[in-house]
Amino acid sequence: MATTESRSDASSIDESELEEAGPNSRTVRALTEVMTVLDSIGRARNADDLFLVNSGSGSEYLVDTRIGSCECKWKQYNPSEECKHQKRVAFATGERPIPQWVDDAALDDQFGLHVDDEPRKAVADGGVMQVRFDDGSVTSPAEEPLAVNSGDEPRTKRAKQEDIDVSFLAKPGRYEVHSASDSWYKVDVLEETCSCPDVAERCKHRRRVEIEIEADRVPRPDGKLPNA
Ligand SMILES: [Zn+2]
Ligand SMILES: [Zn+2]
Numbered sequence: 001m002a003t004t005e006s007r008s009d010a011s012s013i014d015e016s017e018l019e020e021a022g023p024n025s026r027t028v029r030a031l032t033e034v035m036t037v038l039d040s041i042g043r044a045r046n047a048d049d050l051f052l053v054n055s056g057s058g059s060e061y062l063v064d065t066r067i068g069s070c071e072c073k074w075k076q077y078n079p080s081e082e083c084k085h086q087k088r089v090a091f092a093t094g095e096r097p098i099p100q101w102v103d104d105a106a107l108d109d110q111f112g113l114h115v116d117d118e119p120r121k122a123v124a125d126g127g128v129m130q131v132r133f134d135d136g137s138v139t140s141p142a143e144e145p146l147a148v149n150s151g152d153e154p155r156t157k158r159a160k161q162e163d164i165d166v167s168f169l170a171k172p173g174r175y176e177v178h179s180a181s182d183s184w185y186k187v188d189v190l191e192e193t194c195s196c197p198d199v200a201e202r203c204k205h206r207r208r209v210e211i212e213i214e215a216d217r218v219p220r221p222d223g224k225l226p227n228a
Contacts, residue, residue, distance in 0.1 A: 145215030
């Protein structure tokens, strides 16, 4: 049985998921190549359906999502298919969720920076979650539990950013917290208390403990090991 090599110039590219995940697929290139999507300048100004895509090579293409057009050469030869610029616009604006198989670290850093809407990522249960950006990086809570998101409250940000160590105290719900200022506090997640002076409803130590539990970095309140 002969094996057929996939040819990128074939007009009948199979859009199966396997093909889409291949290193040279337009979807992968749309997600990983350096491109900037702009929705409110130049020819894209004041038009909801128009986006300017700047490629890493310095070319600029106008994508019209209403009529499904792009100015690039590939699109001219494949008018019935989606070029990587069209795909990139769909992902960057959140119109289409980023496939779950995509490694976040491989996404182009420019993702979603210059458009009003935020990209979305498909998750295992078939739903989607918002992908947020603070410094141009893409983070998912599951992989980067201490990554600060733009929507975090100040106390949550401190809970994530400060050098806080959490250890389980072998009693249900009790955790010991070693703060960046070298103080020790006791957090009880069942009693919902912390021994620190902060009178806020949830101090940063409790937030940090909850984040660590959620991320399976410390035993759960019942003392069971993560996934045990
Ligand atoms: Zn194009
Ligand atoms: Zn506290």
